[in-house]
Amino acid sequence: MELERVAANTRTYTPATPEDALKELENNTVFFIKDGERVIGRVAYNIKSPGHAYISDLIIHPEYRERGIGRTAIENILEQLAGMKQIDLVTNPGNSKAIALYESFGFVQGGLRQNYFGDGEDLVEMTLHKI
Numbered sequence: 001m002e003l004e005r006v007a008a009n010t011r012t013y014t015p016a017t018p019e020d021a022l023k024e025l026e027n028n029t030v031f032f033i034k035d036g037e038r039v040i041g042r043v044a045y046n047i048k049s050p051g052h053a054y055i056s057d058l059i060i061h062p063e064y065r066e067r068g069i070g071r072t073a074i075e076n077i078l079e080q081l082a083g084m085k086q087i088d089l090v091t092n093p094g095n096s097k098a099i100a101l102y103e104s105f106g107f108v109q110g111g112l113r114q115n116y117f118g119d120g121e122d123l124v125e126m127t128l129h130k131i
Contacts, residue, residue, distance in 0.1 A: 028056050029080070033073060040064045043073040045081065048088075053081045055089040058098070070101055078105065078128075085130050090123040102126050 024030065024044060033041030041064065044057035055077060060070050081087055090113060091098045099109065103126075110125035 051085040
C-alpha cells in the first residue's frame with residue numbers, strides 16, 4: 001500500500017483502499033516491479049472476453065519514473081496479450097506522460113468517463129485495436 005500512498009499524492013493516480021488492492025489481486029493478473037527487495041511498481045490486466053483485455057493498473061513509484069520502467073512494463077504486458085484483438089485502459093486526462101506512452105504503443109483516446117471508479121474522478125478511455 002506504500003506505492004498507492006506515494007503515487008496518490010501525484011494527482012495522476014486514484015488511491016486504493018486495502019479492499020481495492022485485495023480485489024485487484026483476486027481479479028487480475030498482477031506483476032510487481034522490484035528494485036532489489038523494494039516494490040517500485042505494478043502492472044496488471046484482466047481478460048474481459050475472448051480477444052478482449054483490460055490493463056487495469058500501471059503504477060511506478062515517483063522516484064523511479066522517467067527511467068523507461070513503465071514502457072518496459074507495457075511492452076511485457078502487450079507480449080502477454082499478443083493474441084488479443086482489443087486492449088483497453090483508462091488514465092487520468094491530466095497525465096500527459098502516461099497518455100503519450102500509451103499512444104506510442106498505438107492506443108487511441110476515446111471518450112471521457114465521468115466518475116469512472118465512483119470517486120468523482122473522470123478518466124479518459126484508451127483502446128488498442130489489433131487486426
